[in-house]
Amino acid sequence: MDQTAPDLAIIESLALEVVEALPARWQAARSVIVVVEDWPSDDLLDEMEIENPYELTGLYEGVPLTQKSVMDQPVGPDIIRLFRRPILDEWADRGNVSLRELVGHVMVHELAHHFGWSDDDIAAIDPWWE
Numbered sequence: 811m812d813q814t815a816p817d818l819a820i821i822e823s824l825a826l827e828v829v830e831a832l833p834a835r836w837q838a839a840r841s842v843i844v845v846v847e848d849w850p851s852d853d854l855l856d857e858m859e860i861e862n863p864y865e866l867t868g869l870y871e872g873v874p875l876t877q878k879s880v881m882d883q884p885v886g887p888d889i890i891r892l893f894r895r896p897i898l899d900e901w902a903d904r905g906n907v908s909l910r911e912l913v914g915h916v917m918v919h920e921l922a923h924h925f926g927w928s929d930d931d932i933a934a935i936d937p938w939w940e
Contacts, residue, residue, distance in 0.1 A: 816909060821894050822846045824913040832921075832935065838875070839921055842888045848895050867896045868916040876926030890920040911938075 822844060829839045850866045860866055872888030892913070901912050918936040921927070 815898055816894075818846045818848070818894055820909075821892055821897065821913060824910050825890070825892055825917050827910070828914045828917040829921075836921070836925065836935075839924065842872070842890055842921070842924055844890050844892065844917075846892045846894055848893070850891070850893050850896075863893075864896045864899050866893055867900060868892045868920045870920040870923035872924060874924060874926045888924055890917065890924070892916060892920075 825844045825846070829842075829844070832839055849863050850860075850869070854869070855861070855863055855866065858866070869891045870888070871891065873885065897909075897912060897916060901907070901909050904912070915936055915938050918932060922932050925931070
């Protein structure tokens with residue numbers, strides 16, 4: 811039996827599956843870069859005023875589509891960062907969801923920032939949404 815924790819590539823693969831499974835009207839999500847890292851950086855945690863790195867499983871970096879204008883100068887690509895160790899810790903703590911479900915939940919939450927989704931939009935995609 812393999813006791814190795816899922817690596818960065820597995821988390822990335824699960825995240826990209828979420829993007830591929832989105833309804834056609836949300837396929838613009840394919841333009842968002844997905845980056846998987848073990849931990850958020852200390853600078854990022856300081857900037858967000860987060861003391862415990864386990865509290866941050868994902869982060870959207872960019873300008874939401876609802877706030878973009880054709881007149882804006884590009885400031886860089888839209889990025890979703892997923893943090894493997896906090897995700898794995900939450901997965902182990904929960905014990906009642908698959909890793910695919912948890913990564914999907916984190917991805918949908920971050921995509922909601924990108925698209926400016928309403929609660930109803932999120933609930934239509936993510937069964938965990940409350």
